[in-house]
């Protein structure tokens with residue numbers, strides 16, 4: 001198999017005739033968050049077995065989940081387009097799109113032709129995709145269809161202990177890359193028409209407007225372009241420039257949505273780092289180490305959700321479980337709309353609305369402001385951010401939301417001072433002015449605390465505080481003080497400390513365990 005050969009792009013490829021297809025059955029490669037042909041083990045393994053159906057299923061239930069957003073789909077759609085093109089170049093046939101829930105879609109294909117195997121990468125997704133995968137497991141077992149799932153992030157399914165995790169991750173990410181198959185025999189099964197799929201998705205999202213006018217572009221080409229120009233020049237200022245929202249957008253790799261949807265694999269990036277000449281300029285080795293460390297954190301955080309899927313909803317540590325349960329509609333809405341009266345917080349939120357990306361420190365500040373200063377539930381704040389981040393990756397996202405809201409019991413509490421951050425990260429106010437047009441005329445001396453502007457100056461610069469731009473919705477120093485007291489009270493006792501130790505054993509990086517103990521008062525060192 002296959003018996004017939006043809007020439008395509010100067011290469012000999014196998015052609016299945018309809019009679020072969022009916023006789024032998026097919027292997028489905030189920031693309032999910034791995035929209036590439038390179039370093040794609042399920043594809044290569046399936047291709048070696050026989051006729052392949054490259055399938056992407058647009059699942060309406062997935063798009064109805066509270067964490068789904070049109071901007072995610074937009075990125076996926078562009079990436080699917082390139083994947084389709086790449087498949088056509090490889091095999092002459094493109095990607096098969098189907099709209100529907102996965103089991104009925106697979107069942108319909110199975111009725112027409114025998115599915116001999118289902119091949120995919122393991123996914124560590126939200127609660128919905130976790131339940132979906134369990135149902136697929138049950139269905140494939142019942143049908144006698146082997147479902148082979150492969151690691152793609154160095155995340156270990158069914159992990160018993162965190163000991164040795166880091167060594168296993170290094171081994172996984174430094175292994176040789178898996179080349180895309182030389183040829184692929186694609187089953188002659190037609191796709192749902194692409195324009196119709198797009199229309200159906202748009203209809204599903206009809207009620208959720210999403211103004212992301214400056215979204216990152218999806219697709220493998222863009223991922224490779226970003227990696228290349230990051231490793232050629234942009235990374236030179238990585239460690240120094242990653243914290244400020246002024247510089248971060250250009251000095252960070254911006255690969256996060258590509259990693260989230262798998263247009264590039266983490267192993268491809270680690271490989272590219274290894275090929276770097278670390279002496280090529282001063283500081284380059286340090287920048288590469290910082291970058292590689294973050295790629296390891298990525299998997300470290302995804303591993304937490306893989307091992308404990310409930311952390312999407314439930315506090316890792318029970319100490320604060322009965323607090324922050326209700327949303328204050330006024331405070332919450334001000335935060336979501338970038339109308340808190342704290343210029344840096346609002347500028348970050350508005351940038352997120354418009355672009356779908358912001359750097360790590362500003363994400364942490366936004367989360368901390370919602371969960372400490374405004375004392376809002378991290379779950380609600382997290383959902384809002386998940387819909388805004390194009391790179392929404394459930395494992396990183398929910399672990400970070402727990403961490404930045406003080407819900408893990410194993411991390412230092414970081415109550416970012418929004419005014420201090422503003423002076424430090426955007427000294428001249430350039431970033432704030434860019435995203436808050438109401439403050440565009442306000443000079444440097446007042447931009448970080450515009451509520452201090454005397455009335456006459458407000459008139460001069462045409463910005464009346466409380467009218468054109470809001471007064472601060474909380475007294476930030478007082479709010480931080482109250483949050484600190486609550487944290488001390490909740491985590492202070494011996495029982496809470498014992499629970500922290502147990503969580504650290506389950507989820508903590510072994511390095512941090514050696515460095516600090518959760519029982520030390522260091523945990524209550526509260527950030528500025």
Ligand SMILES: Cc1cc2nc3c(=O)[nH]c(=O)nc-3n(C[C@H](O)[C@H](O)[C@H](O)COP(=O)(O)OP(=O)(O)OC[C@H]3O[C@@H](n4cnc5c(N)ncnc54)[C@H](O)[C@@H]3O)c2cc1C
Nearest residue numbers: 252253254255256294295298360363364391392393397400
């Ligand atoms: C509350 C909160 C929520 C977050 N949610 C997400 C999310 O949904 N998806 C997401 O990809 N990142 C998330 N992050 C982590 C981080 O902010 C982004 O990964 C980073 O800003 C992406 O930009 P970049 O690709 O240019 O990063 P770079 O600095 O170039 O880093 C390279 C890659 O490393 C990983 N990475 C970087 N920083 C971290 C980190 N602190 N923790 C884990 N992985 C990291 C990402 O995959 C990133 O693409 C979140 C952080 C916070 C504080």
